[in-house]
Amino acid sequence: MLKIQGLNTHYGAIHALKGIDLEIHKGEVVSLIGSNGAGKSTLLSTVTGIQKASSGKVMLYDEDITNIAPYQLSKKKISISPEGREVFPDLTVLENLRIGAFSISNKGEIEKNYDRVFTLFPRLKERIKQQAGTLSGGEQQMLAVGRALMSSPELLFLDEPSLGLAPNIVLLIFDMIKEIQKQGVTILLVEQNANLALQTSNRAYVLENGLITMQGDAREIANNPKVKEAYLGIG
Template sequence: MLEVKNLNSYYGNIHALKGVNLEVKQGEIVTLIGSNGAGKSTTLNSITGLLKATSGEIWFKGKNITNIPPSHIVKMGISLSPEGREVFPELTVEENLQLGAYTRKDKKVIKETYERVYELFPRLFERKKQTAGTLSGGEQQMLAIGRGLMSEPQLLLLDEPSLGLAPNLVLKIFELIKTINEQGTTVLLVEQNASMALSIANRGYVLETGKVMLTDDAKALNNNAEVRRAYLGIG
């Protein structure tokens, strides 16, 4: 479904991605793990066109989407739930979700997507007329993911969905990610909580200073002594 080939991206003079290669197959949950500054968010921003790649290629469903404008990429079936949630605080829950569907025209299908999102996140339905700035951190995270789903993506990119959440909410968010995947959405997950990410993922990539250092199925990475020591705090 998604193939990233020898991707190089820069922030000014900083060489943030150094020849990154990765693949996401339809129906998978794939996770990118690594320490702060490893290039995880930069990879997602490059895929979505928010950061222009300097060289390399990004392919989605057989089409080269390298440096295509972000709005076109959303229309093609890729959606991002960004790090830090980035909800619009002055707008209501419903208005935030509505913005997620801005590329779509069919009102009947949009209504069905609202229903799907509210079914996944009943808390959002209860607060649909409430402004997003008054929601708790966990509710804002649900809203950010829900907004990402409003474009009916085939591939959902999640950037640090558990960041700043209480442990019980982290479990809830990861259960919901699994449900979203089981309903047919492929997921590429960037997550600081490597243990939780690997517990729901099919495969993983370990990034260090802009390079893929290791890739394997999630269970093997979870059992890898080096990964356990560096990212899971075990051993």
Template sequence: MLKIEGLHTYYGNIHALKGIDMEIDEGEIVSLIGSNGAGKSTTLNTIAGLVHAAQGKITFQGRDITNMHAYKLVDQGMSLSPEGREVFAALTVEENLRLGAYSKKDKGAIEASFQRVYDLFPRLKERITQQAGTLSGGEQQMLAIGRALMSEPRLLLLDEPSLGLAPNIVQMIFSLITDINKQGTTILLIEQNANMALSVSSRAYVLETGTITMSGDAHELADDPRVKKAYLAM
């Protein structure tokens, strides 16, 4: 579904991504783990068209999407739930979700998307008229993921969904990520909580200072002594 070949990205003079290669098959949850500053969010933002790729190729569903504008990628079937949630604080829950469906013209399809999101996140339905800025951190994360799902993406990009959340809410969010995947959405998960990420993923990549250093079956990586020492606090 998604193939990344020799991807290089710069921030000014900083060489953030140094020729990374990744591949995601349809139906998978694939995690990209690594420490702060490793380049995880840069990878996601480059895929999503928010950061310019200096070199390399990104192919999505057989089409070259390298440096395609982000809004066009939504039409291609890709959606991003960004780091830090980035909800529109002054807008209601419903208004935030409706913005996620901006590319849809079919009212029936939009209502079906609303129903799917409310089935996944009943708490959002309870707060449909509430301003997003007044929601708890966990509720805002649900809203950010729900907004990304409103376009019915085939590939969902999740950037640090557990960031700043209490442990019980993290468990809930990752359970919902599994549910979304079971409904047929492929997921690329960027996550600092390596334990949780590896527990829900089929495969994973380890990113260190802009370079992929390890990859393979998620459960095998979770048992690797190097991964345990560096990322799993073992």
């Protein structure tokens, strides 16, 4: 579905991504794990056109979308729930969700997507008229994911969805990731919580200092001694 080939990204003289090769197959959850500063968010920024690639390719099916303009992502059935949630604090839950459907003109599809989001996150329906800035951190994360789903994506990027959340809310978010996959959405999960990410994923990549150092079946990655020591806290 998505194939990244030899992707390089620079911030001035800093070589942030160094020849990244990564592939996502339709229907999978693929995790990208790594420590702070490894290049995870840079990779997402480059794939989504926020940061310009120095070289390499990003292919969606057979189409080259390298350095795509971010506003064109939804037309390609790609959506992102960004790190830090970035909801519109002065707008209501409903208004935030409606913004997520900006590329859809079919009212029936929009209503269907509202139903989908409120089924996944009943708490959002309870707070439908509430300003997003008054929601808890967990509720804002639900809203960010829900907003991303409003564009009917086939490929969803989740950037650090567990960041700063209470443990019980983290578990809820990961349960919803599994449910979204069951609905036919392919997911790239960028996540520092390596344990939960690997439990939730089909395959995984480990990113260190701008390089992919390991890839494979998520269970095999989770059982790798180096990964256990570095990311799972198991010596």
